[in-house]
Structure formats: structure tokens, C-alpha cells
Amino acid sequence: MWIALAVNAAMFAAEIAAGLAAGSQALRADALDFLGDAANYAISLGVAGSALAWRARAALAKGGTLALLGLFILVSTLVAIWSGRTPYAELMGVVGIVALVANGGVALMLFRFRSGDANRRSVWICSRNDAIGNVAVVAAALGVFGTGTAWPDLIVAGVMAALGISGGWQIVHHARRDLRTSQHERHSISAYASQ
Template sequence: MSGCGCEVELKDAKQKHVLYWLLGINAVMFCVEITVGLYANSTALIADSMDMLADAIVYGIALYAVSRSLKHKANAALISGYFQLTLGILVIFDIVRRLGEGEPHSWFMIGFGFVALIANVICLVLIRMQSNGEVHMRASWIFSANDVIANLGVIAAGVLVMLLDSRWPDIVIGSVIATLILRGAYLIITDAKKELSNAELTSENNSCSGSKSKSCS
């Protein structure tokens, strides 16, 4: 039935379903990775756990944006981007703080890197059909895609720590993950600002078209 809004409601319901799953997966994985990362003394695992935390909060913000206006969705994505930017900076500070600490437990890095990889591949599968959708869902896609790269990095770091008997692979991969977080934040903020600008232009055009005053002519 055209014009009844049923298609929009169905789309919103699908988005919410996906986002609830993404939120749950990332929240659980944050708890797992931060615990293991602290125990294993792994910069890469801790950085990846912070990435998971950022994602979980971002998905919560995205849930708020579903069924709302384009401007609300763009603002939600913008908040997500700034939050991820903050976490990326915090991860860098943590990496610097851990430079003088001992070698991490490589097997924990490899094992839980694989667990996190599986979790994020599931997230990508869940959100795949939404990757070219609205701005808040595009932000979610960027997060999950970055996470897969980060997980592969954690696994590689674990292998290198074991082979080289050195902490530096963990430090390097942790730094790469921090860079990915910052890059993702930049992409999301840029996209959100563009959408906000478009939303404002659309609003102005609608106001002008609906007004008969000469100021809009």
C-alpha cells in the first residue's frame, strides 16, 4: 500500500534489529578483550577493546537515530565520530604509557584476536546490506570494517611477539589500531558534516518553497 509508511517502518525495524545485535556483540567483546588485554599486558588487545567500546556506544547512538529525521541521523553520526576520535587519542596515550612494560602473552593475543575477528565478521555480515544506506548506518559499516583489519593486526602482532620475543610488534600494531580509529573518526565526521549541510539546504529550500514572502524569492 503506497504512502502508508509501511516500507519505512519495515526498514527502520530492520535497522534496529541489526543495531541491537551489533551493540550486543561489541559490548560483550569489549568486556572480554579489556579483561584479557590487561591480563596479557597487550597494548594491541587493549586498543582493540577500546575500539569495541567505541563501536558499542556508537551503535547505541545509531539506535537513537533510527526513525528520526536526516538531521538527527547526521548528528548521531557526528557524535559517534567525535567519540571515536576521543578514544583514539586515549589509546595513543595508553600506548606511550606502556612503552617500558614487559612482553605481552602472545598466545592470548592470537587466540582472542581470532575470537574478536569472528565477532566482527558476523557484524559485517549483519550490516552488509546497510553499508550504502543512511549516514548513521554508513558509520556503523566503517566501524566494523576497521575492526576486522584491527583484529588481523592483533593476530599478526601475537605471532610476531612469539617469533621475535619482543614487545615492539604489540606496540606497533596497537599504534596502527589507534590510527585506524582516528581515520574512521575522520571519515565519519566528514560524512556527517556533509549530510548535515545537505539537510540544512533541504530545510531552507522547503521553507522557501512554502513561503510566499519576497525574502525567499
Template sequence: MSCECSRVPSDTVEQRKTIKVALALNLAMFVIGVGAGWAGQSTGVLSDALDMLTDAAAYALALMAFSRGFAFKKNAARWTGGILVLLGVGIVGEVIRRWYVGSEPVGSVMLAYSVISLAVNLYVLLRLTKYRRGEIHMRASYICTRADVLANIAVFVSGGIVMVTGLRVVDLVVGFAIGLYVLKEAIEILREANGAGVAA
């Protein structure tokens, strides 16, 4: 007797491939970003790198959700939102700590990392765009990546300002803004998860 469980729709296979690529790229950028963030003493870069780790967790949850029921998919989105809440609070806390302790962000490091990170996130976002109206776990993945693109642009702009003007406080402002934006995206994901109807 053949197992019908092995018959996976082609669109689901494509979604899995997309999420696997996104997971691998985000884990790689997290490692690179943490090193660049500490070396460049940049709150913006470090915040962006931590956001990459959060996205990797969201993508891992999305992968598990493919073979699970609707309830698991909703819970996966809730977990994603919850992780983003913790990340947003952590970023804001780190910005406050560095405000008092002090830091010397390096503009060139911020620019270099943000360019690479932006290229990665734009690639992932383009692959996820077709699923932005899909199931809740895929919508959550799309929202996370969209937030990353905006964060990358903010880090790039702040890195340029730091390098040209030496206004290091710009890095803290951008880090704080990323933290607040991550919290906003977390709330959006949680609303999506809690508002999702029962699967047909």
C-alpha cells in the same frame, strides 16, 4: 483511531535487529578484551577492546537515530566520529606510556582474543554490508565495524610474531597503528556527517 506511527518499514525493523545484535556482541567482546588485554599485557588487545566499546556506543546512537529525524542522524554520526577521535588519541597515549613504562605482552592471549574478536566482527560486518550505502547513521556503523576487522587482523599477526620471535615491541607498533587507523576512520565519519545533504 489507529496510530500510523506503529507502521515501521520492514527494512528498518531488520536494521534495528542487526544493530541490536552488533551492540550486544560488542559489549561482550569489550568485557572479554579488557580482561585479556590486562592479563596478557597487550596494548593491541586493549586497544581493540576499547574500540569495541566505542562501536557499542556508535550502535546505541544508531538505534536511537531510527526513530529520529535527519538532523539527529547526522548528529549521531558526529558523536560517533567524536568518540572515535577520543579513543584514537587515548590509544596512542597508552602506547607511548607503555613504551616508557614497559610491558610483557603474551602472544597466545593476543592470538586467542583476536580470533574470537575477528569472528564476531566479520559476522557483524556481513550483516551491515547491505546498509553501507544507506543513511548516515548506518554508514557510520559500517565504517566502525570495518575498522575493527582490520584491527583484529593486525592483533592476530602481531600476536603470532610475539609468540614466535619474542619481539614485544611489535605489540606497541600494532597498538599505535590501530590508534592512527581509528583516527582516520573518525575523520571519514565526520566528513560523511558534515557532507550529508538535507533529507528529501
């Protein structure tokens, strides 16, 4: 996960700069996703080996943050509809491909985390969403290039926002279930100890 953290932090810096230079909402959305994932991996590393309740609380925070980032992306995309600026498709495409390679590698490294507690699943969900988002950014670049309009970029940014909101909800759902399991285990231990 340390490698995933470093890759995501570096890609956030590169993509936010490229998103601003290209005028691309999809690249900015993907950059914010990289930032959220870097924070996700840092939190996961911080609670690794902790009790289930602590890992579940960390997953709740991560899920809520991911959903909020999704909402932010959605709002900024709606605002961008009125700007009328067409992004630079070539820069979008190149950066999207580089991000896809980076995220594809991270997703392969973290594939084994797709099951387990909410904290472990959150790592996999974020990696999976990243790879899907990168394919969408490349498709948006092709769409912008082909149509000469910003609509493909805006549509992909909206889809990425929906992915963030959905992924955040999934993480929160699993985390709440893990918290209930942890509370049940704690009550069982307390009842056993009092006998």
C-alpha cells in the same frame, strides 16, 4: 544492529580483561574499539527513523568519539613503550581469533549499511575497522611470539589508533555533508512554504 550491540558489549568485557591479563596494548586498543562500537550501535538504534539532521548530529558525536578513542590509544601506546613489558602472545592470539570471528560475523550482517547517510556509513566503517584490527591483533600475537619483544604489539596498537582517528574523521566528514544537505532542504521547504 541489536545483535551487533550485544556482541560488541560482550567482546569489550572479554577483551579488556584479556588485555590487562596479557599485558597487551593491542588487545586493550581493540577492547576500547568494541566499547566505542557498542555505543555507536546504541546511538544508531536511538536515532533510526529520525530526520537527517538528527542522524547527522548523532554521526558527528560518534565520529568525534571514535577519533578521541584513537588518540587515547595512541597516547597509551606511547606510554607503554617505556614500560618494557612483553605481552603473553598465546593469550593475545586466542582472544584475537575469537574477536575476529565475532567481528567478521557483525561485518557481514552490517555490510548492507556501507552506503546511505553518515549514520548508516558510520556503522559500516566501525565494523570494517574492527575486522581489520582483529587481523592485526592476531598478526601482533604471532610477531610477539616470534620475536619475544613487545614491539609487534605496540606497532599494531599504533596502527589501530590511526584507524580510529581516520575512521572518526571519515564519519565527521560525511556527517557534516549530511548536515549541510539537511539545512539546504529545510531552507528550500521554508522558501516554498512562504510562497
